[in-house]
Amino acid sequence: AQSVTQLGSHVSVSEGALVLLRCNYSSSVPPYLFWYVQYPNQGLQLLLKYTTGATLVKGINGFEAEFKKSETSFHLTKPSAHMSDAAEYFCAVTFTTDSWGKFQFGAGTQVVVTP
Amino acid sequence: NAGVMQNPRHLVRRRGQEARLRCSPMKGHSHVYWYRQLPEEGLKFMVYLQKENIIDESGMPKERFSAEFPKEGPSILRIQQVVRGDSAAYFCASSPDEGELFFGEGSRLTVL
Numbered sequence: 001a002q003s004v005t006q007l008g009s010h011v012s013v014s015e016g017a018l019v020l021l022r023c024n025y026s027s028s029v030p031p032y033l034f035w036y037v038q039y040p041n042q043g044l045q046l047l048l049k050y051t052t053g054a055t056l057v058k059g060i061n062g063f064e065a066e067f068k069k070s071e072t073s074f075h076l077t078k079p080s081a082h083m084s085d086a087a088e089y090f091c092a093v094t095f096t097t098d099s100w101g102k103f104q105f106g107a108g109t110q111v112v113v114t115p
Numbered sequence: 116n117a118g119v120m121q122n123p124r125h126l127v128r129r130r131g132q133e134a135r136l137r138c139s140p141m142k143g144h145s146h147v148y149w150y151r152q153l154p155e156e157g158l159k160f161m162v163y164l165q166k167e168n169i170i171d172e173s174g175m176p177k178e179r180f181s182a183e184f185p186k187e188g189p190s191i192l193r194i195q196q197v198v199r200g201d202s203a204a205y206f207c208a209s210s211p212d213e214g215e216l217f218f219g220e221g222s223r224l225t226v227l
Contacts, residue, residue, distance in 0.1 A: 006157075041220070090157055099163050099171040101210060102160050105157035
């Protein structure tokens with residue numbers, strides 16, 4: 001079965017420290033992978049996406065993610081956390097065999113940034 | 116260009132009543148998607164619509180839920196005879212063809 005898993009429902013990082021959010025998927029067909037951010041009482045905003053091509057993807061706000069097919073992973077990183085990065089982050093995946101926009105979302109990772 | 120507009124932002128219903136959630140996609144977007152977010156969970160796909168057509172409703176509960184995207188006007192997600200388990204945030208997204216999904220701010224339904 002096709003699925004997506006985010007490891008860690010809560011992550012606490014110090015301001016200026018590395019942010020690493022983990023996402024793994026399982027699939028027998030090529031995935032399209034996304035990271036979204038959600039601020040309280042707001043909708044989701046796209047951070048970055050991987051569809052084809054370069055496996056290291058750069059997004060907004062200094063985030064990047066690398067698609068590793070051999071590890072079935074798409075981890076999100078940011079070298080230096082900022083207070084404004086405090087939010088909930090969702091990994092999402094859709095598959096070439098599914099309707100476009102039929103995303104499977106991970107359960108989310110809440111990021112807390114401490115001074 | 117206004118974003119995806121959802122209303123109402125908050126809706127309170129008693130068990131057995133009907134809930135109607137509206138979504139106006141971004142200008143020029145012909146694809147609309149509805150997702151449900153239960154507390155402490157990620158978003159779950161419900162339905163994908165294009166104008167006057169339901170393309171994929173594989174995530175819709177078999178009973179009480181329906182969705183439409185008429186030729187004119189917003190997309191509507193309708194929940195009949197609501198139960199407490201329907202309490203959730205309902206998000207609409209739109210896209211221009213098969214492109215990036217833009218999400219609205221959600222409609223939060225509370226069933227008393």
